[in-house]
Amino acid sequence: MKKKDKSLIFEMSVPGRKAVTLPDCDVPYTDISNLIPGKFIRETEAELPEVSEVDAVRHYTRLSQMNYGVDSGFYPLGSCTMKYNPKVNEDMANLDGFAKVHPYQPEETVQGCLELLYETDRMLSEITGMDRVSLQPAAGAHGEMTGLMIIKAYHENRGDFKRKKIIVPDSAHGTNPASAAITGFDVSEVKSDERGGVDIEALKSLMNDEVAGLMLTNPNTLGLFEENIVKIAEVVHAAGGLLYYDGANANAIVGISRPGDMGFDVVHLNLHKTFSTPHGGGGPGSGPVGVKKDLIPFLPEPVIEKNESGYYLDYNRPLSIGKVRSFYGNFGVVVKAYAYICSLGANGFKDVAQTSVLNANYIMHKLKEYYKLPYDRICMHEVVFSGQKQKDMGASTLDIAKRLLDYGYHPPTIYFPLIVKEALMIEPTETESKETLDEFIDAMIKISEEIKEEPEKVKGAPYTTSVLRLDEAKAARDPKLIHTQ
Amino acid sequence: MKTVEGLKYSKEHEWVKVDGNKAYIGITDHAQNSLGEIVFVELPETGAELNSGDVLGVVESVKAASDVYTPVSGVVAEVNEELEESPEKINEAPYESWIAVLELSDLSELDKLLDAGEYEKYCKEEA
Amino acid sequence: MSAYIPNTASQKHKMLSEIGVASVDDLFSDIPESVRLKRKLDLPEAKPEMELVRHMSQMARKNCNTDEYTCFLGAGAYDHYIPSVVRHIISRQEFYTAYTPYQPEISQGTLQAIFEYQTMICRLTGMDVSNASMYDGASALAEAASMACSVTRRKEVLIPECVHPEYREVLSTYARFAGYKVVVSSIKDGRTDINDIESKISDDTAAVIIQNPNFFGAIEDIEEMEEIAHKNKSLVIACCDPISLAILKSPGEAGADIAVGEGQSLGNPLSYGGPYLGFFAAKKELMRKMPGRIVGETVDREGKRGFVLTLQTREQHIRREKATSNICSNQSLNALSAAVYLTVMGKKGLKEVALLSAQKAHYAYEQLIKTGLFEPAFNMPFFREFVLRYKYDVAELNKKLIEKKIIGGYELGKTYPDLKDGWLLAVTEKRTREDIDRLVREVVSL
Structure with a gap:
C-alpha cells in the first residue's frame, strides 16, 4: 500500500505549534467581551495551520520546487512575453521609500512616488505615441475594460448613445469580447483574410454608426503585423468609431512603430509582458491605458499632475469614468517597469523589438520543415505553427507540449489562436541566446521524430515531472476546491 | 457517428423524440463526441416557456461550453436531474440522456427537422 | 546594447543569413513606411545598474516611509507586521x-x-x-x-x-x-x-x-x-x-x-x-x-x-x-x-494579532479622549479603527504631526462633508504603548 500523502499544510498541523512569537500586550488588557458585544464574536475558531517556522519554510520551498519559472529555463509561451525579469527591479520595488508608503499619506510625503508615476506616464506615452497614460488598471484585461469604458464615455459625451457595438477579429484573445460584454457592448466578429490579417471588405461591411470601436492586437495573435493598418484606421474613423490597441504583443514594435502613429486612439500595455515585470504565477500585473488628447478627460481618476509646488493627485475631473480600482493601481509593479525603462533608455527598446523578432523568425525558419506553418511569411515576435501533421501521425499538440516538459522546457501556448487547428504559438523573446534557441529547436525536431517512430511514447508524456498528466475531467465534474478534514 | 431511426434532428446537433405532444430533447452522438468528456450540464427550469432557437441548457466539457438550443417551442415539463450528478451519461448514451421534456406548442415545427439519414448527410457535408 | 539581450552582433548576423535576409530591417517590411518611427524615442539615456540604483534610491528617499514614521493611518490599507x-x-x-x-x-x-x-x-x-x-x-x-x-x-x-x-x-x-x-x-x-x-x-x-x-x-x-x-x-x-x-x-x-x-x-x-x-x-x-x-x-x-x-x-x-x-x-x-502569512501566524497567531490590535486601538481611543481635544464621533463598538471629532483643524493637526514623524489619521472631511472634523485612526499590533503615548503627547503639545 502506498504511503498516505500528507503534503498539505493542514495535514502537517500539530495543535499548539506556532511559527511566530508576538510581543506581550503592553497596554492595559481588557477582556474582548468588554470591548465587543458577544453577538459579534466568532462562534468557531478559524482552523488555520499550526506549524513551526521551519515547517512552513520547508513546505513552501518544496512547493516552489514543483514549479517552473523563467529563471528555471526557456519559457516560449506565445502571447505572454516571458522575458527575463531583472533582479535589480525587485530590489527597487522593495526599497523602504516605495514598499513602506501608505496610499493616503499627504502628498508632500509621497513626492517620490508621484514623480515615479508621473514620469512613467510620460515615458509610456512617448513609447506608444499617446498623449496621456493612466496606471490605475491592475492587469491587461482590466486595462481593456478601462479603455472600453473610456470609449463609451467619449461617445456618450458627444450625445451619441447608439454606438453599442465593438468589433473584434476572430483571432482575438478571449478577453477582448469578454471585456466588451462586461462594459455593456455587443460583440461582432470580423474574419481574417488568407494572409492572417483583418479582412478589410468584411470590416467595411460591419462598420456603421452603431459601432463604437474596433479592438486590435498588432502584431496580431498569429504574430503577424497588420499590413493594412493605415487603411483599417481610416475605415474605422470614417464611420465615427475609435481604434483600440491591445498591447499584448507590443514587444515586437517598441521603438520601431507606435500605436499612436498607426491611428489608435486607446492603448493598453502589459507591464508584465513588454516591460519585464515578473508574472508572479499569474499576477500581479499592470495594464496601463494610454489615450489620445480628446480622450484624456475620461481617464480614471485621479490623474497625477504637477505644478510649482510639486506633484499632486488631481481628482477634479468631471468627465472621468471614475475609479476602476482602489488607490492608484499596482504601484509596486510600476516601480519595476520604471526601473526597466530607465535601464533600457532611448536606444534599448528598438534592440528589444529587433532581437525578439529575429529570434522568432530564426525558430520559424529552423522548424518549418518539421511542423506545418499555416501562414508562411515573415513573422514578428512570435510564430504560430500547427501540429496537424503530427496529429495525423497520432500525437496531438497537447502531447507535444507535454513531451517538451520532459526535455526541460515550458511549452509554447497551445490551441490558440482558435483559427489555427492544433496551434503551437512560440514566443522566444529577446532575452534568450542563440544557444538556447538551438537547443530548443533540436528538442522540437526530436519530438517530431519521436512522433513518427513511437507516438505512444509522446502521448504518455510527461514522465519526469512531480505529477503525471492530471485528470481535469474529474476536477471539473466533482469540484473539490478546498481541503476538508 | 451513431444516429437512431425515428428521432428528429436539428442542424445544431440536437435530437428530438416525440411522444404525443411531448418532446424529449438531447444532444446527438456527433455533438457529444466533438465536445469530449462532459463534466457539467446546466438544465432549464421547469415551467419555462421556450421558443424554438432559445437556449435550453448548457453542456460543458473541460475546455468547452456549448449552448443547447431547443429546436421546438413549448413549456419545460420535466428536466433530467440525473445529469446533474452524472453528466458523463451523455457521453455513454447520448440518445437516452435527454436533457428536458417540452410540452409542444406547435407540432408543425417538427416538420422542419431532419430525419436520421438527412442528419447524417448534413454532418458529412459540414465536415 | 542592453545587458538583458545576450545575442552578440555576430550571432545576430549569422541568424539573419540563415533566415536568408540581408538585415534585421527586412524582418519589419510588413510595417508601412508611414507608421514607422524615424527618430530615437525621447527617453533618458540608458542607466547602468549602479546609476539606476542611485537614481531610484534618491527618488524613494523623497517619500516618508512607515519605518521612519509612526503610522496611525488605515482606511483600507494597514500597517501590520510582516514576518x-x-x-x-x-x-x-x-x-x-x-x-x-x-x-x-x-x-x-x-x-x-x-x-x-x-x-x-x-x-x-x-x-x-x-x-x-x-x-x-x-x-x-x-x-x-x-x-x-x-x-x-x-x-x-x-x-x-x-x-x-x-x-x-x-x-x-x-x-x-x-x-x-x-x-x-x-x-x-x-x-x-x-x-x-x-x-x-x-x-x-x-x-x-x-x-x-x-x-x-x-x-x-x-x-x-x-x-x-x-x-x-x-x-x-x-x-x-x-x-x-x-x-x-x-x-x-x-x-x-x-x-x-x-x-x-x-x-x-x-x-x-x-x-x-x-x-x-x-x-x-x-x-x-x-x-x-x-x-x-x-x-x-x-x-x-x-x-x-x-x-x-x-x-x-x-x-x-x-x-x-x-x-x-x-x-x-x-x-x-x-x-x-496565514500559515506562519497560524490559528493562534492571527487571533493574537487581532486581539493586540483591538487592545491597542481601544487604549489609543481612551487616551486621546482623555486629552479633552477630541470627542467620540459615534457610540459603536469598533475593532482596530475609530473616528474622533477634533476641536480644531484636522488637516493642520496631521501636518504638524508629520513634522514630529507621525503619520496621523485619515481626514474624513475629504469624503464625508458632515464629518469635516472627523479623524479616522487605525492602530495595529505594531504600535507600541510608547508610540501611542507619544502621539497623545504630541497632540496635546500642539
Whole structure:
C-alpha cells in the first residue's frame, strides 16, 4: 500500500505549534467581551495551520520546487512575453521609500512616488505615441475594460448613445469580447483574410454608426503585423468609431512603430509582458491605458499632475469614468517597469523589438520543415505553427507540449489562436541566446521524430515531472476546491 | 457517428423524440463526441416557456461550453436531474440522456427537422 | 546594447543569413513606411545598474516611509507586521517568475499554494468556495455585485454610505457600464441605518452590501441585514477585513452569501496602494457563477493527488463574451503572501494579532479622549479603527504631526462633508504603548 500523502499544510498541523512569537500586550488588557458585544464574536475558531517556522519554510520551498519559472529555463509561451525579469527591479520595488508608503499619506510625503508615476506616464506615452497614460488598471484585461469604458464615455459625451457595438477579429484573445460584454457592448466578429490579417471588405461591411470601436492586437495573435493598418484606421474613423490597441504583443514594435502613429486612439500595455515585470504565477500585473488628447478627460481618476509646488493627485475631473480600482493601481509593479525603462533608455527598446523578432523568425525558419506553418511569411515576435501533421501521425499538440516538459522546457501556448487547428504559438523573446534557441529547436525536431517512430511514447508524456498528466475531467465534474478534514 | 431511426434532428446537433405532444430533447452522438468528456450540464427550469432557437441548457466539457438550443417551442415539463450528478451519461448514451421534456406548442415545427439519414448527410457535408 | 539581450552582433548576423535576409530591417517590411518611427524615442539615456540604483534610491528617499514614521493611518490599507518568512518565500524565483499555471505538471507549487489559500480564505470567512483572488478589495466587491445581478436576474444593488468611499466609487464605475444601478443608503451613528435599508430594498435589489468593520471602523450587524435581505430574496455581500475575522463573527456564520475583502493586511506591504489582492468566497450554490480562476484537487494518471485550474468554462478564454467576468489573472503572488502569512501566524497567531490590535486601538481611543481635544464621533463598538471629532483643524493637526514623524489619521472631511472634523485612526499590533503615548503627547503639545 502506498504511503498516505500528507503534503498539505493542514495535514502537517500539530495543535499548539506556532511559527511566530508576538510581543506581550503592553497596554492595559481588557477582556474582548468588554470591548465587543458577544453577538459579534466568532462562534468557531478559524482552523488555520499550526506549524513551526521551519515547517512552513520547508513546505513552501518544496512547493516552489514543483514549479517552473523563467529563471528555471526557456519559457516560449506565445502571447505572454516571458522575458527575463531583472533582479535589480525587485530590489527597487522593495526599497523602504516605495514598499513602506501608505496610499493616503499627504502628498508632500509621497513626492517620490508621484514623480515615479508621473514620469512613467510620460515615458509610456512617448513609447506608444499617446498623449496621456493612466496606471490605475491592475492587469491587461482590466486595462481593456478601462479603455472600453473610456470609449463609451467619449461617445456618450458627444450625445451619441447608439454606438453599442465593438468589433473584434476572430483571432482575438478571449478577453477582448469578454471585456466588451462586461462594459455593456455587443460583440461582432470580423474574419481574417488568407494572409492572417483583418479582412478589410468584411470590416467595411460591419462598420456603421452603431459601432463604437474596433479592438486590435498588432502584431496580431498569429504574430503577424497588420499590413493594412493605415487603411483599417481610416475605415474605422470614417464611420465615427475609435481604434483600440491591445498591447499584448507590443514587444515586437517598441521603438520601431507606435500605436499612436498607426491611428489608435486607446492603448493598453502589459507591464508584465513588454516591460519585464515578473508574472508572479499569474499576477500581479499592470495594464496601463494610454489615450489620445480628446480622450484624456475620461481617464480614471485621479490623474497625477504637477505644478510649482510639486506633484499632486488631481481628482477634479468631471468627465472621468471614475475609479476602476482602489488607490492608484499596482504601484509596486510600476516601480519595476520604471526601473526597466530607465535601464533600457532611448536606444534599448528598438534592440528589444529587433532581437525578439529575429529570434522568432530564426525558430520559424529552423522548424518549418518539421511542423506545418499555416501562414508562411515573415513573422514578428512570435510564430504560430500547427501540429496537424503530427496529429495525423497520432500525437496531438497537447502531447507535444507535454513531451517538451520532459526535455526541460515550458511549452509554447497551445490551441490558440482558435483559427489555427492544433496551434503551437512560440514566443522566444529577446532575452534568450542563440544557444538556447538551438537547443530548443533540436528538442522540437526530436519530438517530431519521436512522433513518427513511437507516438505512444509522446502521448504518455510527461514522465519526469512531480505529477503525471492530471485528470481535469474529474476536477471539473466533482469540484473539490478546498481541503476538508 | 451513431444516429437512431425515428428521432428528429436539428442542424445544431440536437435530437428530438416525440411522444404525443411531448418532446424529449438531447444532444446527438456527433455533438457529444466533438465536445469530449462532459463534466457539467446546466438544465432549464421547469415551467419555462421556450421558443424554438432559445437556449435550453448548457453542456460543458473541460475546455468547452456549448449552448443547447431547443429546436421546438413549448413549456419545460420535466428536466433530467440525473445529469446533474452524472453528466458523463451523455457521453455513454447520448440518445437516452435527454436533457428536458417540452410540452409542444406547435407540432408543425417538427416538420422542419431532419430525419436520421438527412442528419447524417448534413454532418458529412459540414465536415 | 542592453545587458538583458545576450545575442552578440555576430550571432545576430549569422541568424539573419540563415533566415536568408540581408538585415534585421527586412524582418519589419510588413510595417508601412508611414507608421514607422524615424527618430530615437525621447527617453533618458540608458542607466547602468549602479546609476539606476542611485537614481531610484534618491527618488524613494523623497517619500516618508512607515519605518521612519509612526503610522496611525488605515482606511483600507494597514500597517501590520510582516514576518520575515513571507518575503523570503515569495522571492523564490520558481514562484515569482512563473506564469499562470496552465501546465499543471510543472506548476504544482503555485496550484497547491492557491488551493491552500482558497481553503484558508474559506475557513476565515466561513464560506464553501473561494477563487484564486482578484485585483483588490474594491474590484472584488464590484465583481460580487455583478455576479449577484446575474444570479438573481435583478438590476440593483444596495450599499450603505459607510462602505469605503473608493469601493463605492469602483462599484459605481463597474455598474454604470454593465448596466445595473447602485442605490446608496444612509448612515446612523456611524453604522448602516437598517431602517433605510428596509425602506430602499425592493424587488429589483439583487444584493445588499455590508462592510465589516465598516469604513469608520465600527462593527456592523450582518445578521440583522441578512434577515431583511433574504426575506426579499436578495443576496448578502459581506466585505470583510481578514485580520478581524480571527475574532469577529464570520460572514458565513452571519448568513452572508458572498464574502469579499481586501487581503493586503495578510502579509503584503503597503506599497503606496498596490499590488494587493481581493479575496472572493461564496456559498456552494454560487460556485459556477464565480468570477476568476479557481484551483481544484484531482489525481494524476497513477492516482497521485494533484491540482489543476478548474471550472474554466466560466472564464473568458473559453466563454468569451458569455464569461462570468473578463478577468484572466489573479494576484497570485499576493495570494501566496497571504497564504504564507496565514500559515506562519497560524490559528493562534492571527487571533493574537487581532486581539493586540483591538487592545491597542481601544487604549489609543481612551487616551486621546482623555486629552479633552477630541470627542467620540459615534457610540459603536469598533475593532482596530475609530473616528474622533477634533476641536480644531484636522488637516493642520496631521501636518504638524508629520513634522514630529507621525503619520496621523485619515481626514474624513475629504469624503464625508458632515464629518469635516472627523479623524479616522487605525492602530495595529505594531504600535507600541510608547508610540501611542507619544502621539497623545504630541497632540496635546500642539
